[in-house]
Amino acid sequence: MAQPSRATQAASAKRVLDWSTKQLGVRELTGNNDGPEIDAWNRALGIPLRSYWCGSYQAAGQRACKLPYPAAAGGARYWTVPSNPRTYYIAGVRGSLDSLKPGHQVTFYYRNLGRVGHVARLVAAGRAVRKGRPARVWYTNEGNTGTGGGRDGAGVHQLTRLPSEFYAAANWLY
Helix, strand or coil: CCCCCHHHHHHHHHHHHHHHHHHCCCECCCCCCCCHHHHHHHHHHCCCCCCCCHHHHHHHHHHHCCCCCCCCCCCHHHHHCCCCCCEEEECCCECCHHHCCCCCEEEEEECCCCEEEEEEEEEEECCCCECCECCCCEEEEEEEECCCCCCCCCEEEEEEECHHHCCEEECCCC
């Protein structure tokens, strides 16, 4: 699978980030992984209502912008499967934090689960990335989170994350 030009990927990133920005403020209706938008995102993937929805939120953005997403996109862990060529960074295994770009997905590993348990979209670096010097922070757009960054929150938020929090990253912009 050949990647399109950087300009084409940057245009895709802009579209999906514009869509994601418009979702800020979406909140769960009762605090039980529900609400009109959330239910629609889960239904579109064929996953049960009231399921965790960080992955279905990311898939909704991809779908709205006519971009691909994993077959089992409702599960956060499927966004950065090690065998998928779109996954270019896995902490301590391969890749570099210098490769992170706006529009890419990042996942978070939870020891208590023994697996990836949350997915977010990179919005912007907190400082320009220079060779050999990764960003100090990244701004992310996340669904099913809270302002504190938990994996089971009540809405769509833009958060500030340390790159050391990222377990893996993938490019779904083509």
